Amino acid sequence: MSYSYPLLSYIVFMPLLGLLVILFLNKEKHSTIRWVSVFFSFVTMILTLILLKDYNWTTHEMQFVEMHQWIPALNAQYFMGVDGISVPMLLLTSLLSLIAIVISFNITKRVKEYFVFFLLLECGMLGVFVSLDFLLFYFFWEVMLVPMYFLIGVWGGARREYAAIKFFLYTLFGSIFMLVAILVLYFASEPHTLNMLEMTKLGPSFSHGIQVFTFAFFFIAFAIKVPVWPFHTWLPDAHVEAPTAISIILAAVLLKMGTYGMLRISWPMLPEGIRYFSVPIVILGVIAIIYGALVSMAQKDLKKLVAYSSVSHMGYCMVALGAYTSVKALAGCMFQMISHGLITGAMFLLVGVLYDRAHTREIAAFGGIGKKLPVYTALMVMFSMASLGLPGMSGFISEFMIFIGAFPSYPILVGISILGVVLTAAYILRMVQRVFLGEFDTAKWGGLTEINAREVLAVAPLGLLTLFIGIYPKPLNELMRATLENIVMLMAR
Numbered sequence: 055m056s057y058s059y060p061l062l063s064y065i066v067f068m069p070l071l072g073l074l075v076i077l078f079l080n081k082e083k084h085s086t087i088r089w090v091s092v093f094f095s096f097v098t099m100i101l102t103l104i105l106l107k108d109y110n111w112t113t114h115e116m117q118f119v120e121m122h123q124w125i126p127a128l129n130a131q132y133f134m135g136v137d138g139i140s141v142p143m144l145l146l147t148s149l150l151s152l153i154a155i156v157i158s159f160n161i162t163k164r165v166k167e168y169f170v171f172f173l174l175l176e177c178g179m180l181g182v183f184v185s186l187d188f189l190l191f192y193f194f195w196e197v198m199l200v201p202m203y204f205l206i207g208v209w210g211g212a213r214r215e216y217a218a219i220k221f222f223l224y225t226l227f228g229s230i231f232m233l234v235a236i237l238v239l240y241f242a243s244e245p246h247t248l249n250m251l252e253m254t255k256l257g258p259s260f261s262h263g264i265q266v267f268t269f270a271f272f273f274i275a276f277a278i279k280v281p282v283w284p285f286h287t288w289l290p291d292a293h294v295e296a297p298t299a300i301s302i303i304l305a306a307v308l309l310k311m312g313t314y315g316m317l318r319i320s321w322p323m324l325p326e327g328i329r330y331f332s333v334p335i336v337i338l339g340v341i342a343i344i345y346g347a348l349v350s351m352a353q354k355d356l357k358k359l360v361a362y363s364s365v366s367h368m369g370y371c372m373v374a375l376g377a378y379t380s381v382k383a384l385a386g387c388m389f390q391m392i393s394h395g396l397i398t399g400a401m402f403l404l405v406g407v408l409y410d411r412a413h414t415r416e417i418a419a420f421g422g423i424g425k426k427l428p429v430y431t432a433l434m435v436m437f438s439m440a441s442l443g444l445p446g447m448s449g450f451i452s453e454f455m456i457f458i459g460a461f462p463s464y465p466i467l468v469g470i471s472i473l474g475v476v477l478t479a480a481y482i483l484r485m486v487q488r489v490f491l492g493e494f495d496t497a498k499w500g501g502l503t504e505i506n507a508r509e510v511l512a513v514a515p516l517g518l519l520t521l522f523i524g525i526y527p528k529p530l531n532e533l534m535r536a537t538l539e540n541i542v543m544l545m546a547r
Contacts, residue, residue, distance in 0.1 A: 060120050061105055062134040062184045065144065068098040069151070069176040076173070081166040091155050091169040095176065099148040109141055111533055114540035116186065116251070125189070130248050133187040138537030139317055139388060142530065143183045143310060146395050150306040151176040153512045154299035157403055160410065161209065161297065168209060171201035172299070179307050183314065188236045188248040195232070198308070199225055202300070210295040217288075217295035224278050224288040232275035235268040239323075250319065254544060257323040269327025272320040273335075279312030282372055283342040286365045293361035298406025301357070305364055306399035310391045313371045317387070321378060322544035332376045336464050339372025340471045347477035351484070356408070356415040359485060360401045363441065366474055367394050373471055374456040376464065378545050383459025384538045385531060389452035392530065393440075393523060397449055400437045400516040404430070407509050411502050417485060422494030423502065430505040431490045433513060440520050442482045443475055447524035 072094025076087055109117060116135030124132040136144065154172070161168050174197070181194030199222060207218030240246050242264050243256050257265070278285045289309075293301050321328050328335075346366025353359040367390065374387035407430065409415050424431040440447035443454075453475065461468045523530055 061101065062118050062120055062136065065098055065101045065105065065148075066134075066177060066180045066184060068094055068101065069173040069180070073170050073173040073177070076166060076170055079166065084162070084165045087166050087169050088155075088159055091158075091173060092152070094173065095148070095152045095155050098176070098180070099152050102144045102148045105136065106141060106145060109136070109533075111138070112536060114138065114536040124187070128189065128248065129246055130189040131187045132190060133249060134184040134190075135186050136184055138534040139314065139541075140183045142388065142392055142533060143307075143314055144180060146310070146392055147176070147179050147183065147307050149515060150302060150395065150399050151179070153399070153403070153515070154302045156508065156512045157302065157406065158297070158299040159508065161299075163209060168205070171204050175201040175205065175303065179303075179311070182311055186250045188240070188250060188253070191250070192229075192233065192236065195311075196229060199229075202304075202308070205300045206292060206296045209297045209300070212295070213291070214295045217291040220288045221292045224285070228275040228278035228285075231271040235271035235275070238264060238268050238271075250323075254323045257544075258325055260324075260326075262326050265324045265326035266330050269320055269324040269331060272315070272324075273331065276312040276315040276320065277338075279315070280309055280368050280371070281312070281365065282338050283345055283365065283369070286342070286346075289365065290358055290361045293364075293402070294355065294357050298402060298409070301361075301402040301406070302399045305360075305402055306395035309364060309368055310395060313368070313375065313387060313391055316375055317384070317541060321375065322541045325545045328378050328545055332378060333464075336373050336376030336460070336467050339369045339374075339376060340467050342366060342369030342372060343471045343474035344477065347474050347481065351477065351481040353481075354417055356405050356417055356485070356489070357402070358415075359417070359481065360398060360405060363478070363481075364394070364398055366478065367398070367441075369474070370453055370456050370471070373460050373464070373468065377460035377462075379463065379542065380459035381535070381538050381542050382455055383463075384541065385534060386452055386455030386457075386459050388534050388538070389448070389455055389523070389527065389530065393448035393452040393520070396516045396520050396523075397437055397440045397447075400513050400520070401434070401441065403509070403513055403516075404434045404437065404505075407505055412499070417488050420489040420499070421492045422490070423499060424490035425494045426499060426502050427504050429510070433505065433510075433517065435486055435490065436517060437520070438482045438486055440524070442479045445524075446521070448520045448527075449524070451524055451527045 075090055079087055116137055119135040122132040124130045178194050178197035185191035203218050203222045207214050242260055281289050343366050346362050350359050350362040371387045371390050374383040377383035440449045443449045
């Protein structure tokens with residue numbers, strides 16, 4: 055489907071327009087800068103809802119396509135479009151970006167620069183999910199690096215410089231592998247092209263060696279972003295040191311770019327590669343599930359617990375992606391991407407709310423605060439239950455779909471991965487018991503204040519969507535079904 059106006063360009067570059075407006079504002083006008091950021095991020099979200107309203111759910115074909123010559127000498131195009139896997143990611147990104155900006159109102163240090171970098175980050179994230187030209191995709195992929203580096207390195211915690219450099223180097227390392235893979239495919243194609251859709255058609259014609267080689271390089275690039283064990287070590291440092299809003303974006307959006315890249319590029323484009331590496335990928339997923347859960351259980355810092363839980367939960371996506379012949383498994387992977395974004399984004403937000411008041415994240419420092427903060431406790435417990443996969447919430451639906459879809463292909467490995475559900479329940483319930491139940495220290499925490507209206511307003515949409523997807527998953531499934539069926543068909547070539 056195409057529009058008389060470039061809807062996707064409006065969505066991608068609306069935050070950039072907001073950035074330009076902020077650049078002309080007086081840096082002392084903090085309130086104006088914040089509300090301008092909210093306005094442009096809100097308009098972006100409205101545009102993604104318009105896209106959803108007019109999206110044709112019954113076809114796997116690219117819609118809202120924009121194609122213009124960009125660099126003729128390289129046959130590179132300004133090529134954008136969306137299908138059933140990119141639309142949900144656009145909606146998630148625009149919603150979480152708006153929420154993160156609202157949560158960022160408590161930023162008082164270099165406010166103008168903070169919101170400029172944040173809007174640039176939002177532009178880069180949105181661009182990744184609509185790009186259908188390799189050069190354009192790589193451009194947006196790299197654009198995100200710079201603002202994220204500064205957002206962690208300037209506004210982060212005590213070890214912010216270390217965490218920012220580690221994040222930057224890991225991601226840049228992965229980007230080099232991606233660039234090499236893109237170049238190999240570009241020179242292997244006749245005529246040379248950077249068009250992802252054309253490359254997907256040509257994919258099976260590439261030799262077995264080229265497919266396996268480029269698949270491995272793409273996998274390393276995307277696995278670092280997910281992050282897949284053992285490429286995960288940048289994640290806890292980045293999460294712990296990042297300000298709350300950036301932790302939300304890291305968990306809810308940036309980690310999903312790795313799995314999105316796999317579904318968009320490696321899996322349908324290089325069928326020999328996924329057949330060759332499917333078993334190792336599932337094994338890595340199972341290791342991540344068990345390892346992430348065990349390390350989460352050992353954490354004393356609330357934010358680190360949630361960070362390592364991301365390693366575990368994204369491991370389920372790898373199990374699903376390894377079961378590439380099952381539409382149910384791939385649908386479960388997409389559900390997990392959306393569900394994890396909602397749940398973990400909310401948990402980081404709520405951890406930040408508590409830290410703002412208590413100035414500590416040590417689990418042992420608390421106890422019985424459920425008596426003092428009943429509304430906050432209710433919200434945190436709800437998302438904790440969603441994280442451990444309680445039926446009726448989105449976490450249960452996604453994990454159940456993955457188990458059902460992947461079990462016929464890998465019964466033993468899926469059986470082992472189910473242990474992750476038990477371990478997740480163990481560390482989540484232990485955290486809830488130690489923080490919210492038991493004796494309340496009035497002398498120490500008597501001054502704690504309840505979650506405020508702005509914070510409740512920010513977290514409420516995430517809670518509603520978590521419940522809606524858990525109770526009635528059909529709309530999201532129908533949105534993705536045609537595209538996922540097409541991806542499975544492409545991998546069967």
